[in-house]
Amino acid sequence: MANQPNYQTGLIFRFLFKREVVKLLVWIVPIVAMTVTIALAFNGLYETQEERQALAETMENPAMKALVGQGYGLDNYTDGAMLAHQMLLMTAVVVAIMSMLLIVRLTRADEEDGQLEMLRALPMGRLAQTNAALFVLVITNIVLMLITAVSLTALGLDSIDWAGSLLYGSVLGTTGLFFGAITLLAAQLSDNTRGTMMLGYLVLGLSYMIRSIGDSGNELLSWFSPLGILLGSEVYVNNYWWPILVIVLLAIIIIALALYLQQIRDVGAGLLPQRSGRKAASPMLQSQIGLALRLLRTSLIAWIIGMMLIGISYGSVLGDLEAFLGESEALMEIIGASGDMSITEQFISVLLKIMAIFSTIPALVVFVRLKGEEKKGRLEHLLAKPVSRKKMLGTYLGLSFLTSIVMMLAGIIALAGIGVTVMDVDISFNTLVEAQLVYLPAVWILIGFATALYGWCYKWSGFIWLYLLFSFLTVYLGDLLDLPSFILGLSPYYHIPELPTDQLSWVVMVVATGMALLLSLLGFLGFQRRDIET
Amino acid sequence: MKVLEVKQLTKTFGKVQALDGVDLAVNKGEVYGFIGPNGAGKSTTIRILLGLLKPTSGFARLFGKDAWEDAVAIHKRIAYVPGDVNLWPNLTGGEVIDLFLKMRGVRVDQSRKARLMEQFDFDPTKKCRTYSKGNRQKVALIAAFAADADLYILDEPTSGLDPLMERVFQQCVYEAKKKGSSVLLSSHILSEVERLCDRVAIIRQGEIIESGSLASLRHLTRIQLTIATKEVVPDLDSQPGVHDFKIENQHYVFQVDADQLDEMVRYVSQYGVVNLESAPPTLEDLFMRHYQGSTSGGGGQ
Structure with missing residues (x-):
C-alpha cells in the first residue's frame, strides 16, 4: 500500500469545521452586516447625483487613493462605485486577517501545541489536517462571498446589481483564499505560530503598501500587489473578472507548494533554519523589564519598521496631494471650498488619526502579551518568585506606554521627513510631529482601558480590540456616514484637537491623560484582587 | 517474527x-x-x-x-x-x-x-x-x-x-x-x-x-555482596573484580564483577563464611553504570 497523504481528510474536516464554525460566524456576520449597512447609508446620504459627484471629486485625491485605492467610474458616480471605493479594500484586509488567523489556528498552532502529533500517530494521511484546514478556508470564503453577494443584491439599489455584488463578494473571498494560502506557506517555513503570523502580516502589509504607493503615484506598481490586482476588477463599474482568476491561480500555486513542503518535512519542524541561542541570560534579561522586552523584541522591531513604512508611504502621498491641488486650484475655487490649504490639512489630519490608531496596535500588543503569558501558565513561574503583581503589571503597562511613544515617533518622523521634502507647502516638520503627538493621550486611554479590563474581567480583555476597531471605523467612516457626534465621541481620538487647524487645548490633554491614569489605576486594583488564571 | x-x-x-x-x-x-x-x-x-x-x-x-x-x-x-x-x-x-x-x-x-x-x-x-x-x-x-x-x-x-x-x-x-x-x-x-x-x-x-x-x-554487571567470616579475609579488597569495598558492622560490603563471582566465593570460603547475602543488580544499577559514562569502564567486559 502506497503512501496515502489524504487519508481521513473528511473526518478531520468535520472535526475542524465543528471547532471553527462559531468563530467564523463571529467574523462573517459582522463583515457582511457592516458592508450592507454602509451600502444603505451611502444610498441615504448621497441622494442626488451632485452630492455623489462631490464625493467623486475626493476620489481624485492622491491621499484618498493611497488610503482606499484608485477611483474609477467617477464620471457617473453611483452608490455601487462609492461602496467599492470606500469599503472594498478595507473589508478585504479584514477578510485576509480572518483567513490568516483561521489557517494558523488549524495548522501551525495545532502542530506547535502537540495536538497534531497525537493525530498523526493515528491512521491519518500526512496532508489530512492541512487539506481539511484548506477546505474550511475555501468554504468560509465561499460562504462569505455568497452571503455578501446575496445581501447586497437584496438591498435592491440600482447600481448594486447581482453581477457587481457577486464580484464584490468574490474579491473578498479571493483575498481570503490568497492570504490563507500565504499563511499556509508561512506555516511550513516557520516552526511557530508567532513567526507564521508575522510572515503573513508582512506579506499583507507589503501588499497594502505597494498598492498604496502605486495607486497614489506610479500606477504600474499596484499590479505587483495582490490587493492592487484585485481592486483592478473595478467592481460595480466594469466588473472585470480576470483579477479573480489571476489571484486564484496564484493561490493554487502557493497552496501546491505549501502542500509539497508539508509532505516532506518533519512534524513540529519549520524549514527556516533555527539559530541556537545564548548559553546564559545576559544581564539585560535578568530583570522583569528585560524579560518582557526580550519576549517582545522581534515584534517590536517589526512594528517600528512597519510604522516607518506606513509613514513613508503616507508621507510620499503629500507631494502628490500638492500637485493634485495645484492642478485643480481653479476647480476648488469654483466649488467654493474654503481654500486648498484646509483640504490638505484635512487630509493630513485624517492620515495622522489613522497613524495614531496604527501606533496604538503595538502598544496594546505589548500589554496583551501579559495576558498571553498568564494564559500559557508562564506568569505563575514569575509570580512564584519574589515579584509582586504590582511590579508585573507595572512592567508591561510602562512598556506599553513607552511603546506608544516610540511607535508614534517612528511613524511621524518618517511621514514628516518624507512629507516636507516632497511638499512645498509651509507646514514644517515640527508642526507635523506636534500634530501627531497630541494623539498620545488618546492612545493612553486605550491602554488604560485594556489594563482595567485585564484587572477586572480577564475573560473580556480582548474587547479592547473591538474598541480600537470601533475607533478606527469612526475615523474612517465618520464623515462619509455623517455619524452623530455622540457616537463619534465614544472614540477618544475624536476629542483630540486637530493641529494645526485647531488650537492645542491643554485641558483636553490633561483630562485625557488623567483618565488614562485613572483607568490604569483601576486595573491595578483589580489585578491585586483576582485569581491568576491557569 | x-x-x-x-x-x-x-x-x-x-x-x-x-x-x-x-x-x-x-x-x-x-x-x-x-x-x-x-x-x-x-x-x-x-x-x-x-x-x-x-x-x-x-x-x-x-x-x-x-x-x-x-x-x-x-x-x-x-x-x-x-x-x-x-x-x-x-x-x-x-x-x-x-x-x-x-x-x-x-x-x-x-x-x-x-x-x-x-x-x-x-x-x-x-x-x-x-x-x-x-x-x-x-x-x-x-x-x-x-x-x-x-x-x-x-x-x-x-x-x-x-x-x-x-x-x-x-x-x-x-x-x-x-x-x-x-x-x-x-x-x-x-x-x-x-x-x-x-x-x-x-x-x-x-x-x-x-x-x-x-x-x-545482569550477567554483564556486578553483584552486591555482604559477607561475614570467622577469620579475617586477607587482601579481600585487592582480589580481582572487587569494587567499592568497605567494612560495615564487621561485615564486608562490596561489589564483584559477575564473571569473578565463582572465584570470589571460593576465596572467601576458606575463612569460614558465617553470613552471605547477595543482591542482584537492579536495572537502576545497570542504568547508572551506563549513564555515568565510559569513565567507569573497568567492570565486566
Missing part, C-alpha cells in the same frame, strides 16, 4: 546528530523496554517509528512496512501514548477518546472503554483545559487500550500518574501482552520497566549501548 525493526537509523537536526546508527528489534508478543537519559534520542526514535520525522539514513520498519512511506497502513495497527499529551482545550476528555478511537478505525468494546475509565478513575465529561497532567495522560491511555492494537508504542506513558494509576497501567500492559500484542515502552521508571519488560535496550547519545534480556544484561 519481528513486529518492529530498526537498522542503522540516523537523524540529524541541522548540525545536531540526534541518532547515530540505532538498531532495535521487537518480536511479536514481546514487551520491549527502551531506556536512556533525557535527550538520548528515545523520543526521536519513537517519532521516526510513527512517521512523524523522516530518517536521515537507515530504515525503520513496522510489520515489514516503511515507517515514513506507509504511515497510514501502519498506524491502523498501532496505538501511541506520548509522555506529554496535548489536547484541544474546549473538547471533553470523552470526546477526544472517541475521536481517537474513531480515527483508529477499530472496533471499540464499549464495556471495555467504560471499565478502563472506571479503573483509571477518569471523568470524561470535563473539558480538556481543566485536566491535570495525569488526567490528560489518562485520555491517551484509555484511547490506546480501549481497543486492541498489534503494537503499543508508549513514550513515558505514566509520567504524571499516581502510583495507583501506574498499577492500572501495568495491568493494561499485561493484558495486551496476554493477547499477543507487542509493546515498546520508553520509561524512566525503572522498576516499571523491570516488572514489565522481556527485553531492554539502553540508548545514550543517539546510540544503543546495551540491549538484551534483563537476565543477560
